[in-house]
Amino acid sequence: KAAKTLSAEYSYPFLSHATLEPQNCTAQFKDGKLELWVPSQIPNEGKDLVAKALGLAPETVSVSVTRIGGGFGRRLQSDFMIFAAAIAREVPGVPVKLILEREEDFRMDFFRPGGFHKLDAALDANGKLTAFRTHLVTFGAKGAPGRGGELPNDLVPANLVPNADLGMTVLDSNIPLGWLRAPGSNALAFATQAFMDEVASAAGKPLPLFMLDVLGESRLVTPPKIPGVPDIWQPPAFHTGRAASVIREAMKISSWQDAPAKGRGFGFYFSHLGYFAVVADCAQEGDAIKVTKMWVAGDIGSTIINPLNAEQQVRGAMIEGISHVIGGLQVPIAGGQVQVANFDAYPLPRIDVVPPIEISMVRSDFPPTGLGEPALPPAVAAVANAISSLTGKRVRSLPYKA
Structure with a gap:
């Protein structure tokens, strides 16, 4: 029987690709x-x-x-x-x-689907995570989720606890849906890692230390196969040791303390074969909240062919993560029509919001994988958790509103 249970609801909006070059x-x-x-x-x-x-x-x-x-x-x-x-x-x-x-480009986009999560977790008397449940309400057609609206069966931490339940309800919609950078993960990381920050707090630990406890000993966790899906599209195995290494590296380069300073947040996520942990600091500047520093640790295998390009990929992911949280990005839909038509209503981040970003890539004895996607998801979670730490009020819906 659980010593403590927690429940929360998280949501995020439809997003546009908003490419500077129109189609x-x-x-x-x-x-x-x-x-x-x-x-x-x-x-x-x-x-x-x-x-x-x-x-x-x-x-x-x-x-x-x-x-x-x-x-x-x-x-x-x-x-x-x-x-x-x-x-x-x-x-x-x-x-x-x-x-x-x-x-036309805004209105004819294929949008990142919005979503709603109902999350539950249980802790034992020692503060150990013993159960995790989430139910996602997403959008799609004929009962199938749209592009970027899926709920994978290898979701962390569901794949690491003895009792887990993943559920999904698909709302049929005519809204064109499409993949946005780090499809699916860009939203799931926010919901799961922001909730895990709540659970960690209830357990009396900062999130990175709590996640290390959840990961446990170094091992390979293989998710169950999805019937009828080719092997190439099956969810990948998850290496807890690689995950722990990037969490420890992020703590090291950010000089993480057992009792982190107010305004500091953390996020970890595994997606697109990459392991990434992000620490973000934020502060109140006038009426606005600004991210003041970010630290990133990542593992995409043994080899990085172009280190400069790799660094820029990660920096771009951090900037995009910031914009998901405090950039005001959302695509309202009313009366069957998109309510965004230009950048005046969909403000992309400017250079003055970009903080110093420190990056450390952890080399591991595994084949190299891609870098275009996996750094983004934990950035969204880290910024949201940093704001929660700063304001004392949980960020459970994106974009953040004071």
Whole structure:
């Protein structure tokens, strides 16, 4: 029987990709062949979709990829390629350049789905986590969650406790949904790690030390296989030792104390094969809260081919994490219409909100994996937890409102 139980509700909004370069494509249909110049994240798949939509043989369609002015998952969709190709076919021999107006680009986005979590946890008399439960309410169609709205079966800490329950309710919706940087994880990390901060407090420990207790001894935790899913898409095994190493490294580089200072927050997450821990400090400056320093520790394996690019990937993830919490980013939907049309209502972070960021990459004896996604999720949690520490009021809904 649990000595203490806790419950909380967390929510987060729909988000836009808000790429600085609007979706665009240049197309020319000539002599029965179609040539496309496009900033796409999936040029091969896009080519095949265009051919299918226009009834063309795939070998008659060619794609030249231009540099991308921001993708973040939006250019995993190929709608704008089809639009430009369809117009070009009507005027053979004439190059056609299609650029969505900013208002069109916002309203025609494939949005990161919003969500609501009901979370419960139990502690024994020694403050050890013995049970964890979450129920996610998300959006999708025909009972299936939309892109980025899934609840994985390897969610930390559910995969580490003796009693766990993961539930999901899908609300059918016509809202176009799409993957946003660190799909799914960018929201799940906030809900789970912010709640774990509450649970850690009830156990009388700061979150990083509590998470080390939850991780336990170094071992490989293999989630159950999902029936009917190819092996390549099965959830990966989770190495508690690698997770513990990045948590300890984040504590080390941030000079973490057993009783952390007011305004300091922590977040850990494992996603996209990467292990990351983030410490964030924040302070009140006038009427606003500002993140004043961030420390990041990550493990993506044995080799980093381009250290400078790796560092910039992590810095970008930290800035994006800040914007999820205190940037005011959200996409309200009313009467079936998106209520955001430009950057005046969707303010991207400016350079003056960027704090000093210290990064330490932990090398491990594992094959190298990607870095575009896994640093972002714990940044969202760390900033939210830092604000909770500063204000004494739990941040349970994003974006933060004073």
